[in-house]
Amino acid sequence: MAGCSSSLRTLVLGLPRPRFTAKGSTRCGSRARSHRAVSRWASLMGVGSGRRLGLSGWTRLSSGMMRYRRPAMFAMAGTTTRCAMSTIARACPPFRFELDKESESQNMKSLIVMSLITATFAATAEETLPALKDGTGPQNFEELWAGFDPQAEPLDVEVLQEWEEDGVLLKVLRYRIGVFKGQRAMMAAVYGAPKDGSDLPGLVQIHGGGQYAHSNACLTNAKRGYATLSVAWAGRLSGGGYHVSPGVVKLYWEGKTDDPSYRVTTDWGALDGYHAPFRYQHAFSVAKPHEHSFDAVASPRNDSWFLCALGARRALTFLERQPEVNGEKLGVYGHSMGGKLTVMTAGADARVKAAAPSCGGISHRNDKDPLISTTTCDDVYLKRLSCPIMFLSPANDFHGRIDDLETAVREIKTEEWRITSAAHHNHQDTADYEVATQLWMDEHLKGTFSWPETPQVELTLVGKEMPEALVTPDASRRILSVDVYYSQQFDQPAGDRFWHYVAPVQNGGSWLAKLPLHSVDKEVAVFANIRYALDEPVTGAGYYYGIYTTEAANLSSLLQVISVKELKAAKIGATMKQSQLIESFEGDWEKEWFTYK
Secondary structure, eight states, X not given: OOSOOHHHHHHHHTSOOOEEEEEOOGGGSOHHXXXXXXXHHHHHTTGGGTOOOBOSSSEEOGGGOEEOOSOEEEEOOSOOOOSOTHHHHHHSTTOEEEEOGGGHHHHHHHHHHHHHHHHHHHHHOOOSSOOXXXXXXXXXXXXXXXXXXXXXXXXXXXXXXXXXXXTEEEEEEEEEEEEETTEEEEEEEEEEEETTOOSEEEEEEEOOTTOOEEHHHHHHHHTTTOEEEEEETTSOEEETTEEEOHHHHXXXXXXXXXXXXXXXXXXXXXXXXXXXXXXXXXXXXOOSXXXXXXXXXXXXXXXXXXXXXXXXXXXXXXXXXXTTEEEEEEEEEEETHHHHHHHHHHHHOTTEXXXXXXXXXXXXXXXXXXXXXXXXXXXXXXXXXXXXXXXXXXXXXXXXXXXXXXXXHHHSSOSOXXXXXXXXXXXXXXXXXXXXXXXXXXXXXXXXXXXXXXXXXXXXXXXXXXXXEEEEOOOSSOEEEEEXXXXXXXXXXXXXXXXXXXXXXXXXXXXXXXXXXXXXXXXXXXXXXXXXXXXEEEEEEOTTSOEEEEEEEEEEOOOEEEOHHHXXXXXXXXXXXXXXXXXXXXXXXXXXXXXXX
């Protein structure tokens, strides 16, 4: 039982409201410890679920957190009681609860019954994850996720702040991830939906390393008819003046409620799913047990990737329980680390009907730890992913490498996939590429857009002076440009590769590009980009939440590679001459350069 049963709730609701005095002293070790004890008690009592306590001598903060001032009189609302009064006493012995003598007789019965209820809850509360079998950690995907039901537990939603902006209702909130090692974990997030919206598709947006959950994603999506939950798995968050920076995350850990910057945020409880900063230690792709890991043995359940993916699956549950959301139309997208978590979430949860990872989710393979390789690496989830997926993969990205796209496309269990790859870009993109996420969701969750088919590229070597690429794009939408890029620097790190640009010559419905080489001792990687006109401008929030508007969208072919063996067998020659000229500024010269503006 994850919480009090309905019968226990009914019993409590019928009781008179008890009154008691909470007395405490900071002599229990530290002010922060006192605060944590009270906060833990208040949260368990249901204050964090939006229920208010009448306070005297305490200052009520957002989410029911309380600042210690002096002994206080609490007038509890008739609501579910989830812990014994001894909770604080155990956490911080100098704290004690005393009945208000003026109303002792009427309160005694209530408190006795509440204590009995609390004891029942404490005895029957279950962990979110099942105990290990034979003391051995999960060895594969099936064992890792066995026994976890993302829909089983209550969400315990806490609204921290809410506001309206341009016809969009926005909230900073927390929802329950689960109970781990006896402590509740809560995820902070920004939620936004159009005012008076109904039957809305829902999106989970997952930030990357060093990034924030952000209201811009929720706001721009809501204006296009979506409900969006932007999750702050690392605790960082920004929206409506509610700002949680890395420094504020630390304030929250330390319980420094007197600091003007203090904000309630994500709380992983006994575990550490944080990043930049970590609360205890780096635990991503780490199966080895440590003081704050879930399992006491080597286990992928100790890996923070698993914890964050679990939190994202609970985000899907949050969305499907919102009255304005159609739970059959859920999508997920994210950038960088959020791209990997997008693939993990979509691969693990059939409720996802569309996914769009950017700069992640394709290249974490063959981890040095075999246990991680079989449980939380990208290929494990790609092989189980069956929903339509758009890969946003800049050609020079260090994290989601274009080299791995062909393998990823072979692994997924769906024919509904597309790619957009910007030459020269590394972990960033411009609007024509970023908009792929919004249009992908439009097609698969709303049915209001139709992507052209992936362009076909035919490479010819035999009988040619240099390789030729024949590009045949889908002309179902107006084509603005056809561009071909190739590189012979795949022996270099992804971020250092140079892409040559070729302006192909149109011949009917195809475009032909000739590819001069500077060497036949290096392989050649080739792809094509097709830029399509949109029926109307689209506005969205990019990878880093900058708001863009674009009238075009880019679609890319799969990367193809010509091996050295193939070049020599076809007797291809090196025809590109060395030159000291940096740039001639002729033709479409700027396409061999780039800017993010």
